[in-house]
Amino acid sequence: MGCEMLVVLDHPTPVKELAQVPEWFEHWENIFSRFRLDSELSRLNNRTGFPTQVSPEFAEMFELARAAEQQSDGLVTPVLLEALIEAGYDRSFETLAPVLDVRVPQPYVIQSDLLQIEWDAITHTIIPPPGLHLDFGGIVKGWAANETVKRLSKYGPVLMDAAGDIAVGGKQSNGEFWPVGVADPFHPSNNLELLKLENCGVATSGKDRRHWQRNGNWQHHIIDPRTSLPAETEVLAATVIAPNSIHAEWAAKTSLLLGSQDGLEWLNANPELAGLLILEDGQCLYSCNFDKYLWS
Amino acid sequence: MPAKPGSKNWDDIKMVMATLAAATTLGLWNLFATIDKPNTMQEMVSLQTPPAVVANPTQPTFHGKILLGGQAPSQQIIVVQDSRSKNSQNPQQPAPVTQTRSS
Numbered sequence: 001m002g003c004e005m006l007v008v009l010d011h012p013t014p015v016k017e018l019a020q021v022p023e024w025f026e027h028w029e030n031i032f033s034r035f036r037l038d039s040e041l042s043r044l045n046n047r048t049g050f051p052t053q054v055s056p057e058f059a060e061m062f063e064l065a066r067a068a069e070q071q072s073d074g075l076v077t078p079v080l081l082e083a084l085i086e087a088g089y090d091r092s093f094e095t096l097a098p099v100l101d102v103r104v105p106q107p108y109v110i111q112s113d114l115l116q117i118e119w120d121a122i123t124h125t126i127i128p129p130p131g132l133h134l135d136f137g138g139i140v141k142g143w144a145a146n147e148t149v150k151r152l153s154k155y156g157p158v159l160m161d162a163a164g165d166i167a168v169g170g171k172q173s174n175g176e177f178w179p180v181g182v183a184d185p186f187h188p189s190n191n192l193e194l195l196k197l198e199n200c201g202v203a204t205s206g207k208d209r210r211h212w213q214r215n216g217n218w219q220h221h222i223i224d225p226r227t228s229l230p231a232e233t234e235v236l237a238a239t240v241i242a243p244n245s246i247h248a249e250w251a252a253k254t255s256l257l258l259g260s261q262d263g264l265e266w267l268n269a270n271p272e273l274a275g276l277l278i279l280e281d282g283q284c285l286y287s288c289n290f291d292k293y294l295w296s
Numbered sequence: 297m298p299a300k301p302g303s304k305n306w307d308d309i310k311m312v313m314a315t316l317a318a319a320t321t322l323g324l325w326n327l328f329a330t331i332d333k334p335n336t337m338q339e340m341v342s343l344q345t346p347p348a349v350v351a352n353p354t355q356p357t358f359h360g361k362i363l364l365g366g367q368a369p370s371q372q373i374i375v376v377q378d379s380r381s382k383n384s385q386n387p388q389q390p391a392p393v394t395q396t397r398s399s
Contacts, residue, residue, distance in 0.1 A: 178393055
């Protein structure tokens with residue numbers, strides 16, 4: 001997943017299963033990475049138009065992505081891979097460098113949504129339309145964090161940070177909440193707020209990281225499916241707390257894409273969510289129930 | 297039995313045909329194995345024009361498009377088993393375990 005991860009298990013004696021966490025992530029990389037030619041995702045993307053039986057993990061991710069697409073009114077969708085590549089994110093982010101491209105960038109016309117993909121939930125068989133490629137993107141990190149916490153929770157309180165998408169199981173063994181900072185997008189080593197979390201997920205979606213230059217213009221990886229171009233929004237970063245890290249991940253992206261006013265209204269209309277929107281001018285907007293997560 | 301008249305000429309013809317076949321094969325091979333000239337010209341134009349800003353000169357600059365492939369990103373997983381005492385000096389503002397950030 002091309003990023004740094006941290007798992008913390010609050011337990012007095014050594015737990016062997018902790019050593020398996022990197023293996024779990026390697027296994028998930030082999031399923032979901034679009035940068036590995038032999039991943040299950042890449043193999044599916046190379047045979048669109050034909051029925052393919054997918055693994056149980058892939059099937060679960062596909063159904064989660066369909067639910068996220070429906071609940072976000074199509075704003076969070078995994079069918080934006082071509083638009084992302086068109087914007088210049090065509091290789092691992094670590095190797096992206098400024099590119100001078102003589103082509104005129106063309107908006108990629110989104111061909112389909114997930115509901116139009118033939119899917120048999122019983123046999124886990126999928127038939128993507130020809131030319132339609134999937135990329136589960138950030139939702140995979142939220143899912144991986146959530147899955148890790150589910151597997152380790154039997155040993156005690158646990159926190160999994162998958163590159164900023166964080167899942168938390170229980171309170172700490174001393175009865176305190178888990179203290180988690182919200183990074184200041186202008187000074188990432190500093191925290192804007194300190195959250196107190198238990199049994200939930202938190203994620204941040206922003207255009208402050210994973211951006212690159214193309215023809216002298218800054219591009220970023222949050223694609224707006226309404227334009228199929230990098231999103232034009234005054235929200236620099238959106239942090240959302242939700243019942244789990246999967247929900248938090250796509251809710252953060254949705255509120256960022258909606259913009260400051262609509263994004264805040266959307267967060268307030270969903271009482272299971274609490275959000276903080278940080279605007280380009282430095283202004284911070286809090287949803288009405290964000291206070292209860294602040295460490296005062 | 298004496299050799300047929302003109303048999304040496306037929307050997308010469310076979311030799312010429314074999315030479316022509318080999319030359320044709322090599323010629324076609326060379327033709328189709330040559331890099332795409334228009335693309336090469338476009339890349340040369342791109343390379344001759346300096347980029348507006350170079351964020352990190354140590355990173356290689358790629359020209360071209362990699363679809364569904366490329367170098368797999370590396371990941372680093374830090375595993376911590378925390379058995380420290382949680383008697384914080386300042387329970388009102390403990391040090392954060394980690395931070396949520398854009399990824």
